[in-house]
Amino acid sequence: MIEIIQTGPFNTVQDLGRPGFRNIGVTTSGAMDPLALKIGNSLLGNESGAAALEIQTYPFKLRFSKATAFAVTGADCGASIGGRTIQPCCALSVEAGQVLELGQPRVGTRAYICITGGIDVAPVMGSRSTSLRGAFGGREGRHLMTGDTLQLGEVSNPLNLPAAGLSVVDPTYALAEVYPAPQDGVLLVRAIPAGEHALFGADAERFWSQTWKISTQSDRTGYRLMGDPIKPTTPVEMRSHGVVSGVVQVPPSGEPIIQMADANTAGGYPKIAGVIEADLWRLGQARIGSRLRFVRVTHAQAAEVEKAVTGFVEDVRLTSRMVCGALQAMS
Structure with missing residues (x-):
């Protein structure tokens, strides 16, 4: 379980959304940065669409009530655990009682806090995403509030992460060949x-x-x-x-x-x-x-970009499994 200590408006629980219901007026919702969500979950061995916290107003703090592992992806917001700064896109083990803090982003806008097992809120129409307009999904269909507690999903075989954590290169740089750099901002x-x-x-x-x-x-x-x-x-x-x-x-x-x-x-x-x-x-x-x-x-060019992104996420997942598997074999 986790407890929200400090938060602001528009911070919500999101996954990859609820497609298939637009014909009855239900928006898809889901993460504004789905790539960050997939990377964080892949680092932790979760399903790529496991529910996480989408943070867009800062500062933000939460307390872990039990030992687990987490990753902060998306915006570089100078995240720290127990006062120790952690790298972006890094999966780390955490002890019960430790506090995760996020400050104002230095780069980007939205940060994603992925936790082993995912955020376990009741799914609505097959998704745990929050629809603020519809007031359903996530935490009672609303943004997170100070004092909220959230359950985590059960994990049968947690990854054995390195003590220093497991990091990957930010996708902006890892996918530089397919994502053109900004021109004059x-x-x-x-x-x-x-x-x-x-x-x-x-x-x-x-x-x-x-x-x-x-x-x-x-x-x-x-x-x-x-x-x-x-x-x-x-x-x-x-x-x-x-x-x-x-x-x-x-x-x-x-x-x-x-x-x-x-x-x-x-x-x-x-x-x-x-x-x-x-x-x-x-x-x-x-x-x-x-x-x-x-x-x-063109459509063909779009498909090539999608292929590169999918391959990067899969590389993250395979690397995480390989490193954690090697550590498990050595212990």
């Missing part, structure tokens, strides 16, 4: 033209060429972008239709909205593009005010 986000792309005429090219800024009107539902407005060549009225995370819609204001983890299930705004799934985690770590530019890619 501008995040490059890959996307594929969507259904109504042609309706925007010359403005469609301005969508790709200009630099956008994430506005303060952004949250887990969607990121509204600021820049020179883009509009269809002629007014268009559309019936509401299904949308998913990554879809970029353009409302009458001409400022695009990127649907995020708590994406609306339907909408009537024209779709100009869709961010590739493998790039959504980078948006999940982007701060309000960040600048970005869209890079046009």
Whole structure:
């Protein structure tokens, strides 16, 4: 069990979400940075989608009520255990009573605390993710509060982690060949033209060429972008239709909205593009005010990026098993 000692709004329990219910108006939810969640769980030997804590307001503190192991991934927030600073993307064993602290992020926005066995809250529609809009899932459908206690899942064969912990290279660097570095501070986000792309005429090219800024009107539902407005060549009225995370819609204001983890299930705004799934985690770590530019890619190129990311996560899992297995054999 763990106890929340200090927290703020919007810190929640998340896993990889609850797909398959958008037809009845239920958002997928899940981690804004699913790659960080998968890395943390893979380091610990959990299922990749085991529930964890998504932290986006700081400082944050929790106390472990029993000996276990954990990993902090995602944002580099100067995490410490018992006052000792720990490296990002590092799995460590912890004793009962020790306190984990997270400070303001130096890099990124959201940190993920993965714990051996995962956070054991009641699943709703096959997922433990919190839907704040729907007020269900996670911890009673709400954000975490000081004094909350959370149970952990049972573990039959816990990993024998090294005393100094087990770290992996941050995916930003480990996957540098497939993730373009920011250019003059501008995040490059890959996307594929969507259904109504042609309706925007010359403005469609301005969508790709200009630099956008994430506005303060952004949250887990969607990121509204600021820049020179883009509009269809002629007014268009559309019936509401299904949308998913990554879809970029353009409302009458001409400022695009990127649907995020708590994406609306339907909408009537024209779709100009869709961010590739493998790039959504980078948006999940982007701060309000960040600048970005869209890079046009093909489905085949998107599949190559996804393949590289999947291979990295699997490498993390295999490395963790190999190192911990070797230690177990030596003990």
